[in-house]
Amino acid sequence: MGRLFWKFFLAFWLTLIVVAIIVGTGVRLRHNSTHHNHIEDYRLDHRAGIFITPAASIAEQSDIATLKRYLNDIDQSRGPTLYAVDAKDQDILGRDIEPAILIEAKKQFELGHHQNTIRQVTTPLNQNLFLFAVVPEHFTARCKSNKQIPKASHGSAGPFNGKPGGPGGLIGLPADLFLLITVGIIASLFFSGILAWYFTKPIRHLRNAFTAVSAGNLDTRISATMYHRKDELSELGINFDDMVSKLQNLITGQQQLLHDVSHELRSPLARMQAAIGIAQQQPEKRQETFSRLERETQRISDLIGELLMLSQVENTDNLQTKQAIDFAELMAEIIEDTRYEADEKNITINYTTGSDFSLMGYEELLRRAIENVIRNAIKFSPPASTIFVTVKQFDQHVILTVADQGPGVAGEDLSNIFQPFFRTKNQDDESSGLGLAIALRAVEKHNGVIAATNQDDGKGLIVMINLPL
Structure with a gap:
């Protein structure tokens, strides 16, 4: 579980970091677009109403010269810097103004903010003047050196000293940011552990099951323990059970x-040993014994041949490419060959x-399958x-039926x-019992079906082969 846990943990934090970078970049770009205006807003002195109001009265009731003297007096008193700007955006005292x-x-004036500190007035000579105040340069420089921003009337954040125990957090981080990081680490550890346990539990079941199967326990099944998951891992458990069942x-x-x-093989070998013993004890029966040995040897040879054929049918790699077969010609050859055996009876x-x-x-394969059924x-x-x-053809199928007049097969044995x-009970030991098994495998290789049933009167067996064209 350990390795999977750390993979979940690292993936969780990598996702958080990527999201944080994307969000932070967006916020930073947004902040940069407005930060300059915010700084300039802080430099506007919104507490200079006591200076702006007299200046507005002088501008509206007196002449420009009186207003200039008033503005100079304010500058010399180290109070806020008052500006009176004409229609050409020029200060009446000729001072430079940061655009x-x-x-x-x-x-701020257009938005209707700070109406007592930002004024627009008209002189007796119908000259429009724009009045506002700026924080004195010496006060602004002192705030910059202390890394503080003067508190405006509409509110601003207080200073941050970055010291533990104060407004800041550990190693210079804000307290709220440090708390968020701590909570994030704890939460990621918890959820990574839950995810790792959730996924490793079925994997442990699979690993134990593989170990059991490799040790030879083919009765091992795990789908019952994973069925409730209803996910891909439960499907993997079902596939594992299917694989083990087939194995x-x-x-x-x-x-x-x-x-x-x-x-x-034991039966003919036992008979061969018995025949050899008889030949040793009764030399006069040696010729009969040799005939017996020949029959048993032929039986073993036939059995081995049937086994090789069964193996060949089951192994697709040994088969050649399918080819077009003239079915009428094939059946004519098979009927001619099997009639020799039928004539003997x-x-x-x-x-x-x-x-x-x-x-x-x-x-x-088809020849061997049909021959075995007829024989x-x-x-x-x-x-x-x-x-x-x-032989009858129906649309895209051909049906071959072989019906005999023998004893038939017991109903419970038809599928076997x-x-x-x-x-079957009526079958002697001379047969290997592989003929119909080979026929079944051969028909299945052609995507066909073979089945057996007794005739209605119970006298004889019917074997039907259905092959697609």
């Missing part, structure tokens, strides 16, 4: 196949087909019976006859 201060004074089925199938193969194969067509697929029907059909093989090494 920013004059602009700010007119702005378990695969390994179980391989183990079962190994067990079945061992069992199938005096069995008739009744083959019916419709129009010619072709399909894309693996020819050898399975021949094996279980009684002598002098008939096997009906029918396509499993490797499965044998």
Whole structure:
């Protein structure tokens, strides 16, 4: 959890820093656009009403010379600097005026602020004068040296000394800023810990599950413990369970196949050992024993061949590219080959087909699948019976039906006859039990379906193969 916690913590603070930089930059740009005007507003003396009012009375009732003497007297008394500006923005005493201060004074006058300290009057000679006062230069210089701004009548922030225990905070930070940083650190630690715990808990379950599976415990499942989350991690848990289930089925199938193969090989090997013992004890039966050994050897060879075919069908990498197959020609060859086996039992194969067509697929796999189904029907059909093989085309599908007149299959076994090494009660030990399993795998490789059902009268089995064109 530790590494993930610090990643959340750093990401949290990186986000805060980026947001703070963006917001701070915006505020700074906004502040810079108005800061100059604020400074000039502070330099305007809004407490100089006692000087501005007499100056306005003199301007309105007397002449310009009297007003000039009054302004000079105020300057010499080290009081506020009073300006009387004409229509050309020139001071009547010829003094220089900072344009920013004059602009700010007119702005305040237009807004109706500080009407007692910013006045516009008309002299007896109809000359318009604009009166306002500025904080004395010596007072402004002293405030700048002390890093203070004179308190205006409309209010301003007090001085900041940046000392702990006073208006400032630790290491020169304002107290409120220091408090915000402290709260931010504590909150980020708390929420980073909660997030880390929330995400690492299911990850720990996954890690423990992987450890259990790697140790061979394929019954491990975790979706039940993560189902309540309803997020991507719970979906990951479901996918993990699906993976383990498929892995378990695969390994179980391989183990079962190994067990079945061992069992199938053990029987002929045991019979071969018994035959060798008889030949040693009864030399007169040696020829019969050799025939027995030949049959058992052929049986083992057939079994190994069936296993290799089953492995080839299940391994897609060993298959060649699909090609167009003339289905009528393929069926004609299969029927001709299987009739030789049927003739040995005096069995008739009744083959019916419709129009010619072709399909894309693996020819050898289809041949083996259909041959296995027909040979399975021949094996279980009684002598002098008939096997009906029918091929019909429906839209984009072809349906092949093989119906025999044998004993059929018990209802509970119909779904199992396509499993490797499965044998019904009516089946002898001569069969490997792989023929229909190979047929199933081959049909599935062609995205088809194979199914079996008993005939209505219970005499015979019907195997149907449905293949897409």
